Amino acid sequence: MYSTVPSSPIYQKALEIFSLSRRISDYLVDDLAELSPSGNENPHIYFTGDIVQQSVCLAPEILKAEQQLERDKKHQHADSLNRLTNKLYTNCQRLERSNSNGAEFVSILRKELRKFKKLQRNWMLTL
Template structure:
Protein backbone atom coordinates (compact mmCIF):
# COMPACT_ATOMS: atom_id res chain seq x y z
CA UNK A 1 0.00 0.00 0.00
CA UNK A 2 1.57 3.24 -1.12
CA UNK A 3 -0.65 5.77 0.54
CA UNK A 4 0.55 9.06 1.88
CA UNK A 5 -0.85 8.95 5.36
CA UNK A 6 -1.93 11.99 7.29
CA UNK A 7 0.38 12.34 10.28
CA UNK A 8 -2.31 11.55 12.85
CA UNK A 9 -3.61 8.46 11.06
CA UNK A 10 -0.76 6.15 11.96
CA UNK A 11 -1.50 6.87 15.63
CA UNK A 12 -5.17 5.89 15.41
CA UNK A 13 -5.93 2.63 17.25
CA UNK A 14 -8.36 1.54 14.53
CA UNK A 15 -5.70 1.93 11.87
CA UNK A 16 -3.17 -0.01 13.93
CA UNK A 17 -5.72 -2.78 14.49
CA UNK A 18 -6.47 -2.88 10.73
CA UNK A 19 -2.76 -3.36 10.05
CA UNK A 20 -2.65 -6.17 12.64
CA UNK A 21 -5.62 -7.85 10.95
CA UNK A 22 -3.91 -7.63 7.56
CA UNK A 23 -0.79 -9.36 8.84
CA UNK A 24 -2.74 -11.99 10.77
CA UNK A 25 -5.04 -12.83 7.86
CA UNK A 26 -2.10 -13.17 5.46
CA UNK A 27 -0.31 -15.56 7.79
CA UNK A 28 -3.41 -17.63 8.43
CA UNK A 29 -4.28 -17.71 4.75
CA UNK A 30 -0.80 -18.94 3.85
CA UNK A 31 -1.08 -21.72 6.41
CA UNK A 32 -4.58 -22.72 5.26
CA UNK A 33 -3.68 -22.63 1.57
CA UNK A 34 -0.96 -25.21 2.08
CA UNK A 35 -3.49 -27.61 3.62
CA UNK A 36 -6.35 -26.92 1.22
CA UNK A 37 -4.41 -26.93 -2.06
CA UNK A 38 -4.46 -30.72 -2.40
CA UNK A 39 -7.09 -32.39 -4.56
CA UNK A 40 -9.76 -34.55 -2.98
CA UNK A 41 -9.82 -38.30 -3.73
CA UNK A 42 -12.40 -37.72 -6.47
CA UNK A 43 -10.16 -35.15 -8.19
CA UNK A 44 -12.04 -32.06 -7.06
CA UNK A 45 -10.50 -29.19 -5.19
CA UNK A 46 -11.58 -27.98 -1.79
CA UNK A 47 -13.96 -25.06 -2.28
CA UNK A 48 -12.79 -23.45 0.95
CA UNK A 49 -9.49 -22.50 -0.65
CA UNK A 50 -11.19 -19.51 -2.27
CA UNK A 51 -12.14 -18.08 1.12
CA UNK A 52 -8.45 -17.84 1.99
CA UNK A 53 -7.99 -15.31 -0.80
CA UNK A 54 -11.15 -13.52 0.24
CA UNK A 55 -9.91 -12.92 3.78
CA UNK A 56 -6.69 -11.40 2.42
CA UNK A 57 -8.52 -9.16 -0.01
CA UNK A 58 -11.07 -8.00 2.54
CA UNK A 59 -8.54 -7.36 5.26
CA UNK A 60 -6.27 -5.47 2.86
CA UNK A 61 -9.17 -3.15 1.99
CA UNK A 62 -9.79 -2.14 5.61
CA UNK A 63 -6.94 0.37 5.87
CA UNK A 64 -7.73 2.25 2.62
CA UNK A 65 -11.35 2.67 3.71
CA UNK A 66 -10.20 4.15 7.02
CA UNK A 67 -7.89 6.51 5.15
CA UNK A 68 -10.65 7.52 2.74
CA UNK A 69 -13.13 8.14 5.55
CA UNK A 70 -10.60 10.28 7.42
CA UNK A 71 -9.77 12.33 4.34
CA UNK A 72 -13.34 12.88 3.17
CA UNK A 73 -14.81 16.28 3.90
CA UNK A 74 -18.46 15.67 3.11
CA UNK A 75 -20.50 13.60 5.52
CA UNK A 76 -22.49 11.72 2.88
CA UNK A 77 -19.32 10.50 1.18
CA UNK A 78 -17.80 9.76 4.58
CA UNK A 79 -20.80 7.56 5.39
CA UNK A 80 -20.29 5.60 2.18
CA UNK A 81 -16.76 4.71 3.29
CA UNK A 82 -18.05 3.78 6.74
CA UNK A 83 -20.72 1.53 5.21
CA UNK A 84 -18.07 -0.09 3.04
CA UNK A 85 -15.93 -0.67 6.13
CA UNK A 86 -18.91 -2.27 7.90
CA UNK A 87 -19.53 -4.55 4.94
CA UNK A 88 -15.87 -5.57 4.75
CA UNK A 89 -15.72 -6.49 8.43
CA UNK A 90 -19.01 -8.40 8.16
CA UNK A 91 -17.80 -10.41 5.16
CA UNK A 92 -14.40 -11.00 6.71
CA UNK A 93 -16.01 -12.32 9.89
CA UNK A 94 -18.31 -14.63 7.89
CA UNK A 95 -15.47 -15.97 5.77
CA UNK A 96 -13.55 -16.76 8.94
CA UNK A 97 -16.54 -18.72 10.20
CA UNK A 98 -16.74 -20.61 6.89
CA UNK A 99 -13.06 -21.48 7.02
CA UNK A 100 -13.42 -22.84 10.54
CA UNK A 101 -15.39 -25.71 9.01
CA UNK A 102 -12.61 -26.60 6.58
CA UNK A 103 -10.44 -29.67 6.88
CA UNK A 104 -7.24 -27.85 7.76
CA UNK A 105 -5.15 -27.66 10.87
CA UNK A 106 -4.95 -23.90 10.38
CA UNK A 107 -8.60 -23.46 11.26
CA UNK A 108 -7.55 -23.37 14.91
CA UNK A 109 -6.10 -19.90 14.30
CA UNK A 110 -9.29 -18.43 12.85
CA UNK A 111 -10.90 -17.73 16.26
CA UNK A 112 -7.90 -15.47 16.95
CA UNK A 113 -8.66 -13.51 13.79
CA UNK A 114 -12.35 -13.33 14.66
CA UNK A 115 -11.41 -12.06 18.12
CA UNK A 116 -9.28 -9.34 16.54
CA UNK A 117 -12.22 -8.45 14.30
CA UNK A 118 -14.39 -8.10 17.40
CA UNK A 119 -11.87 -5.68 18.87
CA UNK A 120 -11.77 -3.86 15.53
CA UNK A 121 -15.56 -3.47 15.55
CA UNK A 122 -15.45 -1.93 19.03
CA UNK A 123 -12.77 0.51 17.91
CA UNK A 124 -14.76 1.19 14.78
CA UNK A 125 -17.87 2.19 16.72
CA UNK A 126 -16.01 4.68 18.86
CA UNK A 127 -13.99 5.98 15.90
CA UNK A 128 -17.14 6.57 13.86
CA UNK A 129 -18.44 8.90 16.57
CA UNK A 130 -15.35 11.07 16.21
CA UNK A 131 -15.83 11.62 12.47
Protein backbone atom coordinates in the same frame (compact mmCIF):
# COMPACT_ATOMS: atom_id res chain seq x y z
CA MET B 1 -5.28 15.41 9.36
CA TYR B 2 -3.43 12.66 7.46
CA SER B 3 -0.54 12.59 9.90
CA THR B 4 -2.77 11.63 12.83
CA VAL B 5 -4.61 8.79 11.09
CA PRO B 6 -1.82 6.20 10.71
CA SER B 7 -1.25 6.22 14.47
CA SER B 8 -4.94 5.83 15.31
CA PRO B 9 -5.90 2.60 17.08
CA ILE B 10 -8.36 1.53 14.38
CA TYR B 11 -5.81 2.03 11.62
CA GLN B 12 -3.18 0.08 13.55
CA LYS B 13 -5.66 -2.74 14.23
CA ALA B 14 -6.54 -2.83 10.51
CA LEU B 15 -2.86 -3.32 9.69
CA GLU B 16 -2.60 -6.07 12.31
CA ILE B 17 -5.63 -7.83 10.85
CA PHE B 18 -4.14 -7.66 7.37
CA SER B 19 -0.85 -9.11 8.56
CA LEU B 20 -2.58 -11.86 10.53
CA SER B 21 -4.92 -12.77 7.68
CA ARG B 22 -1.98 -13.08 5.27
CA ARG B 23 -0.15 -15.42 7.59
CA ILE B 24 -3.25 -17.52 8.20
CA SER B 25 -4.03 -17.64 4.50
CA ASP B 26 -0.49 -18.77 3.67
CA TYR B 27 -0.77 -21.54 6.22
CA LEU B 28 -4.24 -22.65 5.16
CA VAL B 29 -3.54 -22.63 1.43
CA ASP B 30 -0.96 -25.35 1.85
CA ASP B 31 -3.35 -27.36 3.99
CA LEU B 32 -6.39 -26.91 1.73
CA ALA B 33 -4.57 -27.24 -1.61
CA GLU B 34 -4.77 -31.03 -1.67
CA LEU B 35 -7.28 -32.50 -4.06
CA SER B 36 -9.92 -34.84 -2.72
CA PRO B 37 -9.79 -38.53 -3.72
CA SER B 38 -12.35 -37.73 -6.41
CA GLY B 39 -10.02 -35.08 -7.87
CA ASN B 40 -12.01 -32.05 -6.69
CA GLU B 41 -10.41 -29.10 -5.00
CA ASN B 42 -11.44 -27.98 -1.54
CA PRO B 43 -14.04 -25.19 -1.92
CA HIS B 44 -12.77 -23.52 1.25
CA ILE B 45 -9.48 -22.64 -0.42
CA TYR B 46 -11.10 -19.59 -2.03
CA PHE B 47 -12.00 -18.15 1.36
CA THR B 48 -8.30 -17.91 2.17
CA GLY B 49 -7.85 -15.44 -0.67
CA ASP B 50 -11.03 -13.63 0.28
CA ILE B 51 -9.84 -12.91 3.81
CA VAL B 52 -6.63 -11.38 2.48
CA GLN B 53 -8.42 -9.34 -0.18
CA GLN B 54 -10.94 -8.00 2.30
CA SER B 55 -8.40 -7.28 5.01
CA VAL B 56 -6.11 -5.41 2.62
CA CYS B 57 -8.96 -2.96 1.98
CA LEU B 58 -9.60 -2.08 5.63
CA ALA B 59 -6.81 0.47 6.20
CA PRO B 60 -7.35 2.36 2.90
CA GLU B 61 -11.07 2.72 3.69
CA ILE B 62 -10.19 4.21 7.06
CA LEU B 63 -7.85 6.70 5.39
CA LYS B 64 -10.43 7.59 2.75
CA ALA B 65 -13.07 8.25 5.40
CA GLU B 66 -10.71 10.37 7.46
CA GLN B 67 -9.60 12.45 4.49
CA GLN B 68 -13.09 13.29 3.24
CA LEU B 69 -14.43 16.73 4.04
CA GLU B 70 -18.08 15.95 3.41
CA ARG B 71 -19.90 14.07 6.11
CA ASP B 72 -21.89 11.93 3.65
CA LYS B 73 -18.74 10.73 1.91
CA LYS B 74 -17.12 9.94 5.25
CA HIS B 75 -20.10 7.79 6.11
CA GLN B 76 -20.03 6.08 2.72
CA HIS B 77 -16.48 4.92 3.40
CA ALA B 78 -17.41 3.98 6.96
CA ASP B 79 -20.32 1.89 5.62
CA SER B 80 -17.97 0.25 3.13
CA LEU B 81 -15.60 -0.54 6.00
CA ASN B 82 -18.48 -2.07 7.94
CA ARG B 83 -19.46 -4.29 4.99
CA LEU B 84 -15.84 -5.41 4.54
CA THR B 85 -15.56 -6.25 8.22
CA ASN B 86 -18.77 -8.28 8.14
CA LYS B 87 -17.71 -10.19 5.02
CA LEU B 88 -14.32 -10.87 6.55
CA TYR B 89 -15.94 -12.19 9.72
CA THR B 90 -18.29 -14.43 7.69
CA ASN B 91 -15.41 -15.84 5.67
CA CYS B 92 -13.54 -16.56 8.89
CA GLN B 93 -16.53 -18.54 10.13
CA ARG B 94 -16.53 -20.50 6.88
CA LEU B 95 -12.82 -21.25 7.18
CA GLU B 96 -13.28 -22.45 10.74
CA ARG B 97 -15.71 -25.07 9.43
CA SER B 98 -13.17 -26.31 6.90
CA ASN B 99 -11.39 -29.54 7.65
CA SER B 100 -8.04 -27.90 8.17
CA ASN B 101 -5.36 -28.12 10.80
CA GLY B 102 -5.19 -24.33 10.82
CA ALA B 103 -8.84 -23.65 11.56
CA GLU B 104 -8.00 -22.80 15.17
CA PHE B 105 -5.82 -19.92 13.92
CA VAL B 106 -8.85 -18.46 12.20
CA SER B 107 -10.55 -18.13 15.59
CA ILE B 108 -7.68 -15.83 16.59
CA LEU B 109 -8.44 -13.66 13.57
CA ARG B 110 -12.14 -13.60 14.48
CA LYS B 111 -11.22 -12.48 18.00
CA GLU B 112 -9.15 -9.63 16.55
CA LEU B 113 -12.06 -8.73 14.26
CA ARG B 114 -14.35 -8.43 17.27
CA LYS B 115 -11.85 -5.99 18.83
CA PHE B 116 -11.74 -4.14 15.51
CA LYS B 117 -15.54 -3.87 15.44
CA LYS B 118 -15.51 -2.24 18.88
CA LEU B 119 -12.91 0.25 17.72
CA GLN B 120 -14.93 0.78 14.57
CA ARG B 121 -18.10 1.68 16.46
CA ASN B 122 -16.24 4.31 18.49
CA TRP B 123 -14.43 5.60 15.42
CA MET B 124 -17.68 6.02 13.49
CA LEU B 125 -18.99 8.28 16.23
CA THR B 126 -16.05 10.62 15.66
CA LEU B 127 -16.66 11.06 11.93
